Amino acid sequence: MASIQRINNFINGQFVSTEDYLKSFNPTTEEVIAHIADSSAEDAERAVQAARQAFPSWSHETITKRVYYLNRIADLIQARLEDFARAESLDQGKPLWLARTMEIPRAIDNFRFFATALMQSREIFTPHPTIPNVISYTVRNPIGVAVLISPWNLPLYLLTWKIAPCIAFGCTCVCKPSEFTSVTAGMLAQVFIDVGLPPGVVNFIFGVGPRAGQALITHPDVNVISFTGSTLTGYHIKKATSHLPIKLSLEMGGKNAGIIFNDVDLTKCLPVLLRSCFQNSGQICLCTSRLYVQRGIYDELVKKFIAEVKNLKVGDPFDDNTKMGPVVSKEHQNKIEKYIELARQSGYEVISTGEMDENTKKTNKGYFMMPTIILNVDDNSKLMTDEIFGPVVCIVPFDTEDEVMKRVNNIQYGLCGCIWTENIGRAHRLATQMECGTVWINCWMIRDLRMPFGGIKDSGIGREGYPYSEDVFTEIKTVCINT
Numbered sequence: 001m002a003s004i005q006r007i008n009n010f011i012n013g014q015f016v017s018t019e020d021y022l023k024s025f026n027p028t029t030e031e032v033i034a035h036i037a038d039s040s041a042e043d044a045e046r047a048v049q050a051a052r053q054a055f056p057s058w059s060h061e062t063i064t065k066r067v068y069y070l071n072r073i074a075d076l077i078q079a080r081l082e083d084f085a086r087a088e089s090l091d092q093g094k095p096l097w098l099a100r101t102m103e104i105p106r107a108i109d110n111f112r113f114f115a116t117a118l119m120q121s122r123e124i125f126t127p128h129p130t131i132p133n134v135i136s137y138t139v140r141n142p143i144g145v146a147v148l149i150s151p152w153n154l155p156l157y158l159l160t161w162k163i164a165p166c167i168a169f170g171c172t173c174v175c176k177p178s179e180f181t182s183v184t185a186g187m188l189a190q191v192f193i194d195v196g197l198p199p200g201v202v203n204f205i206f207g208v209g210p211r212a213g214q215a216l217i218t219h220p221d222v223n224v225i226s227f228t229g230s231t232l233t234g235y236h237i238k239k240a241t242s243h244l245p246i247k248l249s250l251e252m253g254g255k256n257a258g259i260i261f262n263d264v265d266l267t268k269c270l271p272v273l274l275r276s277c278f279q280n281s282g283q284i285c286l287c288t289s290r291l292y293v294q295r296g297i298y299d300e301l302v303k304k305f306i307a308e309v310k311n312l313k314v315g316d317p318f319d320d321n322t323k324m325g326p327v328v329s330k331e332h333q334n335k336i337e338k339y340i341e342l343a344r345q346s347g348y349e350v351i352s353t354g355e356m357d358e359n360t361k362k363t364n365k366g367y368f369m370m371p372t373i374i375l376n377v378d379d380n381s382k383l384m385t386d387e388i389f390g391p392v393v394c395i396v397p398f399d400t401e402d403e404v405m406k407r408v409n410n411i412q413y414g415l416c417g418c419i420w421t422e423n424i425g426r427a428h429r430l431a432t433q434m435e436c437g438t439v440w441i442n443c444w445m446i447r448d449l450r451m452p453f454g455g456i457k458d459s460g461i462g463r464e465g466y467p468y469s470e471d472v473f474t475e476i477k478t479v480c481i482n483t
């Protein structure tokens, strides 16, 4: 068994121990792989004060210097890519190849992208339309201390999506990664030391939401919170901060629909559909969990989809052939299993299939789940309205465009959706009507970081990306001069 790491807080450029520690498990073996600082309100206080003290100097740092740091951070993660990918896979259960080819590279891109964005300017300078000799212009000031809270499903990818713009636009921050997956955040703190990032610019507080997180969100010296996680926690943060002048960006849960019309080419559509339902064991906020299939191809699609899922390899995340590792924790596995049980009790057809590797079967360890398809589910069932966030997809038929759009939109979530059709007019029409933040047409999860990212309804408030993240981390001001 590998040695157990200790993940300490990172405050004012130094690793700092705490009184209590939490156990962090490898979801594949169920062994403890790390002891994570279980931070208290006092630890959170120290981190906020460090960020506060670092703010005046960092917010006045030259743009070129900030660009330098962002690029150096990207270089060092790149140099340690394999270590980061292995740690992410061990800690979260995702296939190593996925961490290596998609998630850690995206963390690197996050820093490079905002380094480039920093060299742009959106400010305006304009004469007054009616009053002579008056000119106005805008300036942006970094907002201050940010609290950045991230979930466990894409740990480094999502945390760096917040840190990079935050420090690029001159804020300092305290980060609270998920207690289930804190290992790569600890490694990132070491990168900050190695590139010489000034102490206090980025601080990490590890531990559980209701203790460490709660102390951060209600701290009077915090100016902005950027949160990604469940809708329940997002709304809790909104309520807890309602009496404070804190800016919020909330990226929350989803229950995303895919609509597949009779005219699709199934050979092109199926492999992407499969990924959109089961990548990272369905634990991506953008995964498709409701598939609406037009009646003309319903039987054929269901048959072919099940055949593909049958071949999906489930098992050791370090095996290159594995498509699905375990889910993140025992608690999460129990939650998903309850939904599958509900489907059985409700009399729906439940198909749990896939191919588990022999070794995983033999060891009988790990929070493994087989990919599961549920057919002909009632639109009002919790299976169609709750976010399950696991390898479970409901497939239902539909007849007409109007009917399907009403059914798809009749839900409280609004993160993203997919439309599969060869009819370009219909694709545009429905993309406009779909109530969500991102629509993919004949594809899934292609991200252009210059596009706004976020959700509507219970899926979120605000948008991130460039230039949108600049609005999160800065305040824009008008200056008017009578010359």
Ligand code: NAD
Residues within 6 Å of the ligand: 149, 150, 151, 152, 153, 154, 158, 176, 177, 178, 179, 207, 208, 209, 210, 211, 212, 213, 214, 215, 217, 228, 229, 230, 231, 232, 233, 234, 236, 251, 252, 253, 254, 284, 285, 387, 389, 415, 455, 459, 460
């Ligand atoms: P979660 O809400 O349980 O936890 C998210 C983070 O919030 C964790 O770091 C947690 O410790 C912290 N937290 C919990 N209670 C808190 C409190 N009282 N104060 C401050 N912080 C607190 O979510 P999760 O289970 O880690 O992640 C899964 C969820 O995240 C899913 O709902 C998924 O859809 C969502 N998600 C959304 C996006 C998006 O971009 N919209 C991306 C990824 C994940």
